Amino acid sequence: MKRIANQWKDYECCDAGDGEKLERWQNILLRRPDPQAVWKKTDHAGWDRIHAHYHRSSRGGGSWEFKQTVPETWTVSYKELTFKVSPTGFKHTGLFPEQAVNWDWMQAKIRKAKANGRPVRILNLFAYTGGATMACASAGADEVVHVDASKGMVQWAKENMALSHLENRTIRFIVDDVLKFVAREKRRGHTYQGILMDPPSYGRGPNGEIWKLEDQINELVNACLDILDDDALFLLVNSYTTGFSSIVLENILRTTVLRRHPSGYVFAGEVGLPITQDNMILPCGIYGAWSDEDDEV
Structure with missing residues (x-):
């Protein structure tokens, strides 16, 4: 897909x-x-x-x-959201525009749940500059928890919150190692109706913790299962790791989330951007998602 x-x-x-x-x-x-x-x-x-x-x-x-x-720096807008962009020293601009299609999907699910009177708490792991955080908050989530190991990226996310005029929404910004944070949330008894993550191929936590996708993605998804609410809406995994197939994400979600929440659905595939010149698609990574409904975009 x-x-x-x-x-x-x-x-x-x-x-x-x-x-x-x-x-x-x-x-x-x-x-x-x-x-x-x-x-x-x-x-x-x-x-x-x-x-x-x-x-x-x-x-x-x-x-x-x-x-x-x-x-x-300058700003770009996507629908009701506004983001700061800047040509950083590591090629990126602070925003992955292909993720807008996932923002739309999550927003639709959150708005439908809120219209039906359901509580919606969202956890965004490896949350970067907060594109998904702002999308979920704007859609009416009761709380969005934004976790990233980089203080600089969390500060950038706070700027995006202000640019999108979301200061009155409940957004918690956490600088932490994601596995440690998820473990603490389990001990606290906190659960979330939506969890999304954009794990890097390799990274370090704020105290030097080492993250390797192929070694720890199963551990992280399983840990998140313990804080995914019984009345959950979605769990979404994005990946930009070269050579990592979307079928891998599908298999991980089928053997973890779907077994715990068998009434849901699993989707996986590629995320892309339209190329104006030749009406082609630029592949930009992969996704795997568990959803409470058969609502693939």
Whole structure:
């Protein structure tokens, strides 16, 4: 299955190919590496009008080459949400626009649950700058708990909360190792109707804890089962790990969540962005989801 984020106005993947993508963020054109874009790019005029180009280094990492004046930060909006974006030193801009399709899915589930008088508490793990956090809060979740090991990313998420005018919603920001936090929530007896996670391939917690996706994803999903409410709406896993199949996520969810919540449904597939130039899809990662309803987008 494919989930395509095709509702953007402030973002556009204009073209892609030869290992790069050409993107419009509001009125700024960026050229960034993309290992999935192995086909030949076109002669789209935007390639020659870019504001900035990220070059990878043979020694690892990379740097931006600025062709035109680019503000240090600016904002883009998605429907009722507004986010800060910035060309960071590690290629990213602080937002993964393909995830908007998952935001829409979660928002629809939250709004339906609230209309039916159900409580909705959401846990966002590896929450980064909080795109999903703001989407869930905006949809009316009673509480959203945002957990990330990086103080800088949590601060960025707080800025996005202010930009989206969500200061009056109940959002808790936690800087912590996700496994340790989930274990504490179990001891406290806290449960959530929705849990989402975007685990990295490799990472470190705030106290040097090591995370490796292939070694710990099963442990994390099983730990989350202990705090997934009996009246749960969803559990969503995203992954950008190269070579990690969506079928792996499907199998993990079938052997964990579906066994504990057999009346639900499991979906898995790719997340992508439409490429304007040739009406193609740029693959941007994979997802696996357990849902209380057969509501795949």
